[in-house]
Every structure is written in C-alpha cells, then in structure tokens.
Amino acid sequence: MSLLTVPTRTDQRGVRHYDVSLPVDLVDMLRSTVRERGAHPAFVTDGGGLTWTETGAEVEALARRLAGAGVRPGDRVAVLAGNGLPFTTAVFAVWAAGAIAVPLNFRLTAGDLGGLLSDSGARLLLVGPGLEQLAADSVAQCGAPPEVAHADGVGRLLVGGAEGGLPDRTPGGDAPAAVMYTSGTTGRPKGVVISHGNALQNAVTCTSVIGRGPDDVELVMVPQFNITGLCSQTVPVALLGATAYLLDGFDAARALDAVGEHGCTSTVGAPTMWWRMLEQSDEHGRDELTGLRLALFGGAPMPTALLQRMHDAMPDATLGNGFGMTETCSMLTYVGGDDVLRVPHSVGGPLPLTELRLLRPGTDQEAGDGEIGEIVVRGAQVALGYWTGDGIVPLTDTEGWISTGDAAVLEDGFVVLRDRLKDVIKRGGESVFSFEVENVLYQHSGVLDAAVVGVPDEQYGERVVAHVVAKPGSDLTSEGVRAFCRDHLAHFKVPSVVEIREELPRNPGGKVVKSALRSAPTS
Incomplete structure (x- = not known):
C-alpha cells in the first residue's frame, strides 16, 4: 500500500513500536541533529x-x-x-x-x-x-x-x-512533551498529553515510512500549534536534520512563492489549500508546484477531480493521504503513490506501527466483511492520556486500545471512512453517512466546500441537509445540486434541502462545526 518497510517490535502489552535506532527523547534528538547537521539550513522564514x-x-x-x-x-x-x-x-x-x-x-x-x-x-x-x-x-x-x-x-x-x-x-521517552488541545467540535477542548516517545514514533512514520529525507525542504503552511504542523512536520524535520520553510499564515500565492524561492520539496495541506494553490497556478500561469516531490493531504474528503488536478499539475510527485487524530499524535493510516488514484475514497492502510480493528459500535465484536464498524487502534503513537487537574487520565484500555469514534469499512485492506459515529444520519430506518454524500457533492464542478448534517423530521426521524459553498464564478443552484446528487446517490441519501452559503462555520482548528449547521434555519 505504498508504505516503505520499517521493522516493528511489540512491548509487554503487545503494543507495536518501530524497531529502529532513535534518540532518547526530543531533546536528545535536537542535540544529535545539531552535531551531525550543524551548517545545514534548519528553519527559514521571510525574515531570515x-x-x-x-x-x-x-x-x-x-x-x-x-x-x-x-x-x-x-x-x-x-x-x-x-x-x-x-x-x-x-x-x-x-x-x-x-x-x-x-x-x-x-x-x-x-x-x-x-x-x-x-x-x-x-x-x-x-x-x-x-x-x-x-x-x-x-x-x-x-x-x-x-x-x-x-x-x-x-x-x-x-x-x-x-x-x-x-x-x-x-x-526520557516516556515523559510528557506537550499538552495539545483538541479542536473542541463536540464541547470543551481536551488536553491530550503527547510523550517524547509518541512524537518520535510518529516522526519515523513521517520520514522513513512516507519517504522524507535529510535533503528535503518542508513547506509548513498549516499551523505549528496543530498536531500536524508540530508533530508531523516540525519534529520530523528536526529528526532528519532537513530544512523547513515556516509560512506564517496560509496564502496561496505566498505558498507558491515559497516553493519556488526556497526549493520546497514536500508539504501537507487541507484539500481547500491545494485547490487554492492550483487555482493560483492556473490563473497566473505558475509552475512552482512541479518542484514538489511529496504532496500530502488530509483532514477532509479529497474530491476525485481535485486529486486528478493535483496529479496533472505534479505528475512526478508522490501524492499521499494520511488519517489520524490528536490522541494518536497524528497519523494512523496512509496511502500514497499509485494507490491514491486507484482508491481515492480511502484514507489508506494501517501504518506498520498501527494495529487497527473494526468493531460493531458499542460492542467488542469484530465487524464482518464489508460491515461498517468503529475504528479501534493501538500503537506506540497513542498519547499518554488527557490532562486534568488531578493528573493524566489514560485514554486507552489496559491493553492499549483506543476507540476513535470513526465509522469505516475495510476494502482490500484500505480504510474507507463513512462518518463520525455522532454524525450518522438516521432517516426512515436507513443510515446515511455524511462523508458519502459530501464526497459526491465535492465531485460537482461548482462546489468548493460542503458539509452534510441531519436535522429532525416528523415523518422520517431525520432528513438530510447539505450546506455548500460555490466556487467563485460558478452558477450554482440548490436544485442543480440535488439533481446531481440524484444521479449519484440512492434516493434516501439525496439531500432534501441544499443551502448555498458564503462559507461554512469552522472552529479555530479548521474543522466544520456541524452543531451550528444542525441548528441553522433552512429554507
């Protein structure tokens, strides 16, 4: 599944760790890199x-x-x-x-x-x-x-x-390194305690497994306060002794400037970031993206049409999709290379570090072949626990397993997300998964952004409501979107209402606040 082979070992609980030589902790890591890569450029900004x-x-x-x-x-x-x-x-x-x-x-x-x-x-x-x-x-x-x-x-x-x-x-590796607060889409943010060892294990994923090297120049255009920017970009750069260009605030033109002027070779961005960079490239005839050899994405469904645009603009680059959460110090699954285009609806297969099971929600029973189940995982990247005034509260069971709250199926070893369990729409006895409807909406040529929620309905229990943002210059209509959905979805999954909005409500972490959409008035 386009993963480089990295050996693993298991500890006394059966939890997997990468079986490679690693620094003791993040302090030891930086000191080793300073000794070995001293004169090499480390962190670069517009100001020096x-x-x-x-x-x-x-x-x-x-x-x-x-x-x-x-x-x-x-x-x-x-x-x-x-x-x-x-x-x-x-x-x-x-x-x-x-x-x-x-x-x-x-x-x-x-x-x-x-x-x-x-x-x-x-x-x-x-x-x-x-x-x-x-x-x-x-x-x-x-x-x-x-x-x-x-x-x-x-x-x-x-x-x-x-x-x-x-x-x-x-x-030491077991010591807490950071308290990373979640985005709080379902309530008060939780402080996730990441250990030095968690960060180092994830850094191996982001280097040896994905394929970054010491000569790469990483464009960091997502916030460094975020688990991706810190643990999947900044720390891996330091482990390698590579170079990072730190972009203070995303802007498509500035991002392209950075790739061209600083020779950036790899980066991570949300789908909307990639769309804006591609639009900027097409509109102004820019070719900086051809300098990238690793173009990674995650955090939201990737429209197939956008994925194809990325491939056309960067035919020599490896495209890659990763899935994870703050509680797992970023990455759990990955798909890259040819498989990205072959299974564009997937977030990849489990990393060498990740044991992944699908359980019937609310039970300890394995989901059957093709059956939707909740993703449950363990691995050495899983955080120490949640921060509280009384100490660190573990977030796993005694064997190291954590429930993610994500519903998915496995297709030939690839994880296909269906929804957050809390977001599954129950319509007339049928389950409608918002990810599936959103993926179809993203295929519409006039849709830039989309989110689907269920709202109460006297007859069906819940009805499907889509909120979409139109691409600049497109002539998007609610009925046109519904007609498109009727061509690609079962009738009970077609949104009964399509609201066209100027933007979607997002929390400071960039995630759509679906609770706000559920309570928003509809036409």
Whole structure:
C-alpha cells in the first residue's frame, strides 16, 4: 500500500513500536541533529533563518533563561505564536528545560485561551510578535494567571533575563512533551498529553515510512500549534536534520512563492489549500508546484477531480493521504503513490506501527466483511492520556486500545471512512453517512466546500441537509445540486434541502462545526 518497510517490535502489552535506532527523547534528538547537521539550513522564514548550529544555540540559551525564570521539569509553559522562529525555538527550549509545552491556538477568543491557560496550569506564557493584546486579554480571564514573556523586536524571548542550570539528564521517552488541545467540535477542548516517545514514533512514520529525507525542504503552511504542523512536520524535520520553510499564515500565492524561492520539496495541506494553490497556478500561469516531490493531504474528503488536478499539475510527485487524530499524535493510516488514484475514497492502510480493528459500535465484536464498524487502534503513537487537574487520565484500555469514534469499512485492506459515529444520519430506518454524500457533492464542478448534517423530521426521524459553498464564478443552484446528487446517490441519501452559503462555520482548528449547521434555519 505504498508504505516503505520499517521493522516493528511489540512491548509487554503487545503494543507495536518501530524497531529502529532513535534518540532518547526530543531533546536528545535536537542535540544529535545539531552535531551531525550543524551548517545545514534548519528553519527559514521571510525574515531570515537559522542553521542547525544556530538553532541549537538559540534553544539552549532560551532554555537557560526559562530555568532562570523559575521553570522546572514538569512545569507547563504555554506558547502563543504564529508559525516562525519564536514558536519553534520556544517549544524546543521548553523541552530542553525539562518542561511541558502547551501550544495555543491564536485563533481562539481570549475567553477560550484563558480557559486553556487555567486548565493546563501553565506557569509561564511565551508570546510571539503581534499577539500581545490577545495574550493580555487571555491572561485577564485566567483563574490563576501565569507570568507572561513577550518576544523582542527580533523575536527572542526573555532577553536579558537571568539564566539557570539545565537538568542533569534529558526527560526520557516516556515523559510528557506537550499538552495539545483538541479542536473542541463536540464541547470543551481536551488536553491530550503527547510523550517524547509518541512524537518520535510518529516522526519515523513521517520520514522513513512516507519517504522524507535529510535533503528535503518542508513547506509548513498549516499551523505549528496543530498536531500536524508540530508533530508531523516540525519534529520530523528536526529528526532528519532537513530544512523547513515556516509560512506564517496560509496564502496561496505566498505558498507558491515559497516553493519556488526556497526549493520546497514536500508539504501537507487541507484539500481547500491545494485547490487554492492550483487555482493560483492556473490563473497566473505558475509552475512552482512541479518542484514538489511529496504532496500530502488530509483532514477532509479529497474530491476525485481535485486529486486528478493535483496529479496533472505534479505528475512526478508522490501524492499521499494520511488519517489520524490528536490522541494518536497524528497519523494512523496512509496511502500514497499509485494507490491514491486507484482508491481515492480511502484514507489508506494501517501504518506498520498501527494495529487497527473494526468493531460493531458499542460492542467488542469484530465487524464482518464489508460491515461498517468503529475504528479501534493501538500503537506506540497513542498519547499518554488527557490532562486534568488531578493528573493524566489514560485514554486507552489496559491493553492499549483506543476507540476513535470513526465509522469505516475495510476494502482490500484500505480504510474507507463513512462518518463520525455522532454524525450518522438516521432517516426512515436507513443510515446515511455524511462523508458519502459530501464526497459526491465535492465531485460537482461548482462546489468548493460542503458539509452534510441531519436535522429532525416528523415523518422520517431525520432528513438530510447539505450546506455548500460555490466556487467563485460558478452558477450554482440548490436544485442543480440535488439533481446531481440524484444521479449519484440512492434516493434516501439525496439531500432534501441544499443551502448555498458564503462559507461554512469552522472552529479555530479548521474543522466544520456541524452543531451550528444542525441548528441553522433552512429554507
């Protein structure tokens, strides 16, 4: 299934780990990379960049200043910054000080951020350029406000502060590295505790399994505070000693500029990002995308027509689709190469690290051949647990299995998502899976974005309602969309209502807030 072979071993619980030589933890990883790749470009932005030697020096200096500010091993240090050197050096410095990083989503409201600061018990908040007011407003709404340190004019933190000694030993693979807050589509965000070992195991997936190498230049255009940007891009770059170009805020033209000017060879983007880059390329006759050799995507259904456009624009690139969640430190499955076009409806097969089962929802019984079941997984990338004021609460059973809440079927070993279990629409005794209807909607030439929900109906229990966003310049009509669906779906799956919207409601993590669509008035 287009996966490179990487050996695995099992621990005493039967959980799989990659059986390869790895650093002890993320601190050891960076120090090894600095020794081995010192003069090689590390992190680059529009404002300049650092080699690995310079990165190591900046990180260690900041780590000593963190210690001088009273940060001790196990303390939580929150980081509020956009993609760039301040964020990157801050996170690595927190780890070098033996502390736990809490990356914060700067798109959240001050009230939300104040809640996360309180929940994490952060001792210190490190603030990147331009976010000073948001930080102040957030701290003002925090029950036990942390100390705050702002970046200076060149992005350095705690400049001029006292220095302290660093821990005698690095944290170790089992130690917590980060509290990563979920996007909170079903309620209050949860703090997922990622260990150093989780991040390293996922980094092997993103390098040895997918095929990144030390000479690659990674375009990081998704937020670094996100599990993908941090654990599936920034950390793997550091493991390899490769180079990352950090794009502070996605813009299609700037992304293409970065690929051309900095020789980017690989990147990850949501389907809408790829659509905007392809539109920019076509509209302005640009050819930068041909420089990419790895073009990866995930996070939402990928329309077949868009996938074909990607292949046509980058015929020599390997296309790849990954599926995972914050609780699994990003990736669980992957499909790449020729299989992407052969099974475009799939999110791939289980990684070498991933044991995957499909269970009948609410039971421990295996789903039968072709039967829809809930994805249940285990592997060394599964997080330590959820952060609480009383400690870390495990998120797996005693054998290491975690239920994902996703319904799927297996087709020749490939996972085909059907829906989030909570989003399955029950219509007149039939189950309608929103992913299936959304995949059809995305095939319509005039649809840019789509989301499908069920709303109460006296006769059928629920009815199918589609919310779509039209592509610029298209003449999209509700009846035209329904007619298209009638040609491609069983009659009970065809949306009874199609609402054409200017945009879909999304949370700060970029996920569609379907609860808002369920309560929205329909015509």
